[in-house]
Amino acid sequence: MIATLRGKVLSSTDTGLVIDVSGVGFSINTTPSVRLSKELGNEIFLHTSLIVREDGFTLFGYQSSAERDLFQLLQTVSGIGPKVSHAILSTLTIAEIVRAITAGESKSLEQVSGLGKKGAQRIILELKEKVAHFGNSTVKDKTQVSADGLSLAQALSGLGFNSREIEHALDIVKNSRAHSMEEQLKIALAALHSGSPRG
Numbered sequence: 001m002i003a004t005l006r007g008k009v010l011s012s013t014d015t016g017l018v019i020d021v022s023g024v025g026f027s028i029n030t031t032p033s034v035r036l037s038k039e040l041g042n043e044i045f046l047h048t049s050l051i052v053r054e055d056g057f058t059l060f061g062y063q064s065s066a067e068r069d070l071f072q073l074l075q076t077v078s079g080i081g082p083k084v085s086h087a088i089l090s091t092l093t094i095a096e097i098v099r100a101i102t103a104g105e106s107k108s109l110e111q112v113s114g115l116g117k118k119g120a121q122r123i124i125l126e127l128k129e130k131v132a133h134f135g136n137s138t139v140k141d142k143t144q145v146s147a148d149g150l151s152l153a154q155a156l157s158g159l160g161f162n163s164r165e166i167e168h169a170l171d172i173v174k175n176s177r178a179h180s181m182e183e184q185l186k187i188a189l190a191a192l193h194s195g196s197p198r199g
Helices: 032-037 065-074 082-091 094-103 106-110 116-127 132-142 152-158 163-174 181-193
Strands: 004-012 016-021 024-030 043-053 056-062
Touching: 004 024, 016 032, 016 043, 024 032, 024 043, 032 043, 032 152, 032 163, 043 065, 056 065, 056 082, 065 082, 065 094, 065 116, 065 132, 082 094, 094 106, 094 116, 094 132, 106 116, 152 163, 152 181, 163 181
Parallel strands: 024 056
Antiparallel strands: 004 016, 004 043, 016 024, 043 056
């Protein structure tokens, strides 16, 4: 199993990135926040899950091991495959997913394309007792921002902000004079807490 990948971003698509790992280009399906966080030529590190089917191999990549693990857990639910599991993680943060499942809020999950009401209810029924440990995942990710060399966009995603909010924050930071990650994160959080667009 390919558990992690580190390499340079060669290109970006509507669904993911192509990453050069020691001369080999890997096509990886990623969430919008990951695609927004990296420019061509930059190095990226992803926690990955390889899906093997008769018609081919598909690689999914996430910025944290918790996201990857949740992606795999979602697929244990009857009728929920990798595409829908990835769509859930592309639409909602870990905190939002855990909250929806533990509180039985199917409407939050129903907004995910390809899921539907019955699928959302199955997820809640089958995973309600299994997602509790994911509740602290975003807290763990906060302490890894500097150590793992995560980008500002990845740090904001780990804190629970969605892709639209992240894009708004990045625009604010680009117009500032902040250089260090600490300064950029401080400005981004100030902008988001002052009232950023919700998506």
